């Protein structure tokens with residue numbers, strides 16, 4: 697394979713992908729630029745590189761999926777990422793979403809429960825220029841107490857309830873974006889924390905793989 701021709705071809709496919717995401721309503725140019733720059737094919741097994749640039753979720757190892765690019769863009773948009781934000785992502789998976797956040801200038805901590813996937817992604821990120829993303833192995837229901845509080849928290853697996861621990865680890869004035877619901881249908885929630893008050897807004901239906909493990913307690 698000729699790497700340079702490949703890079704050129706993938707860049708073209710990325711431009712098409714970003715155009716389709718823009719057409720679906722994402723207008724934040726910083727997010728679109730990040731997605732234009734990040735080589736999404738590197739997050740899939742090589743044989744499936746072409747699939748990286750279709751706007752669809754796709755299986756990665758360990759029975760998990762890399763989120764649909766539109767969903768990545770939408771969750772990122774809802775999170776209102778600012779340069780320097782300290783963000784916790786729950787559900788590292790392939791690491792693609794974490795890299796999109798990092799490309800926007802956030803300081804990213806991402807936690808994955810599946811050890812094999814954690815190892816694979818922790819190894820991959822420095823090879824594609826994202827050594828600043830902090831990958832953690834653990835149960836996302838517990839958040840990452842050691843590094844809390846966070847300006848933003850992004851959950852990329854479906855929760856039955858809003859985990860109380862995560863709300864605690866959010867700064868006052870912070871935002872959490874989390875898909876909540878059973879089975880195959882989740883409502884995308886955006887929580888804004890104002891002291892003891894939590895404002896919750898619904899942002900439409902999505903379908904995520906479930907959060908596994910710990911028992912969530914209501915916030």
Ligand code: SAH
Pocket residue numbers: 760761762763786787788789790791792793794807808809810813834835836837852853905906907908909910
């Ligand atoms: N953000 C990912 C896609 C996430 S898919 C990406 O960009 O590719 C959801 C991920 O959540 C899976 O990798 C799954 O293993 C992980 N997960 C499920 N339950 C978890 C838990 N309790 N704690 C941390 N990660 C969890």
